[in-house]
Amino acid sequence: DVKVTQSSRYLVKRTGEKVFLECVQDMDHENMFWYRQDPGLGLRLIYFSYDVKMKEKGDIPEGYSVSREKKERFSLILESASTNQTSMYLCASNPTGGYGYTFGSGTRLTVV
Amino acid sequence: AQSVAQPEDQVNVAEGNPLTVKCTYSVSGNPYLFWYVQYPNRGLQFLLKYITGDNLVKGSYGFEAEFNKSQTSFHLKKPSALVSDSALYFCAVKSAGNMLTFGGGTRLMVKP
Numbered sequence: 001d002v003k004v005t006q007s008s009r010y011l012v013k014r015t016g017e018k019v020f021l022e023c024v025q026d027m028d029h030e031n032m033f034w035y036r037q038d039p040g041l042g043l044r045l046i047y048f049s050y051d052v053k054m055k056e057k058g059d060i061p062e063g064y065s066v067s068r069e070k071k072e073r074f075s076l077i078l079e080s081a082s083t084n085q086t087s088m089y090l091c092a093s094n095p096t097g098g099y100g101y102t103f104g105s106g107t108r109l110t111v112v
Numbered sequence: 113a114q115s116v117a118q119p120e121d122q123v124n125v126a127e128g129n130p131l132t133v134k135c136t137y138s139v140s141g142n143p144y145l146f147w148y149v150q151y152p153n154r155g156l157q158f159l160l161k162y163i164t165g166d167n168l169v170k171g172s173y174g175f176e177a178e179f180n181k182s183q184t185s186f187h188l189k190k191p192s193a194l195v196s197d198s199a200l201y202f203c204a205v206k207s208a209g210n211m212l213t214f215g216g217g218t219r220l221m222v223k224p
Contacts, residue, residue: 015145042216043202050210051221090155094210099163100146101212105153 002026006091006104013111019078021107023091030096032074033067034066037088037106042047050096081111114139114207116186117217125193125222133188133218135203144166145186147177149199150217156202160188173197193222 007104010020030050034046035058038111045058055066063085067075074093078085088108115208116137117163125131137143144163148156160171177188188201206211 004155006155029157033211040216044123048211050178051154088153089138092156096210098210099206100161101156101157103148103157106153108153 004091004093004102006107008107009105010084011107011109013078013109015082015111017078017081017111019081019109019111020064021076021078021089021091021109023074023076023093025093025102026072027076027095027102028094029072029092029098029102030071032068033092033101034064034076035073035090035092036060037090042062043090046076050072062085083111085105085109088112114143114205116203116205116213117147118201118203118218120220121217122219123217124139125220127195127222128192131190131193131197131220131222133203135186135188135202135215135222136173137184137186137205139205140160143179143184143186145177145179146204146206146212147171147175147186147188148202148204148214149173150202151171151199159188159201193220194203197224198222 004025033048035043049055049068065077091104147159148159150156162179170176203215207213
């Protein structure tokens with residue numbers, strides 16, 4: 001069964017902490033994505049990557065960075081967490097030329 | 113730019129009745145359209161897609177969607193709703209490269 005796995009379902013962090021959200025896919029997909037989901041705002045793209053060590057900014061990259069050192073792993077980094085980054089974070093992947101995404105189960109991050 | 117709109121924040125339907133969740137799109141070129149479902153505190157699950165071919169697309173859990181080019185719509189339908197269909201539904205369109213652009217989501221409430 002193909003999978004996108006996000007390391008944490010729920011996470012609580014303090015303001016100012018550096019936070020790492022991990023995503024791993026086992027489908028050998030080239031493309032990986034990070035979204036955040038907020039009520040009334042739908043899904044907003046933070047960053048995406050189409051290859052190892054490659055990254056592109058999405059619609060709301062401010063306050064975030066990403067790392068893709070291996071094809072299967074795409075990490076989202078909150079350099080200094082703030083309360084307005086409390087949200088549901090969704091990772092997804094797809095193959096180049098493919099249609100649609102496979103999503104992880106999501107990480108609900110609370111910054112206090 | 114490609115975009116989708118889901119005009120209803122919430123749809124209420126009684127169990128056993130037919131349901132429709134609306135989606136309209138705006139694209140240049142041929143549209144590639146998708147529906148996803150999200151259950152509470154989970155990631156998004158693929159329901160169905162339209163790439164080409166028949167205007168009526170059948171998907172998972174008894175859902176189907178009708179592609180209407182003249183009305184630029186891709187409404188999600190089910191002949192008989194179940195309480196377990198209650199969830200958040202997202203319409204999406206393939207945009208630049210390998211990315212999807214999502215609508216704002218529609219919450220479906222099926223009452224016994």
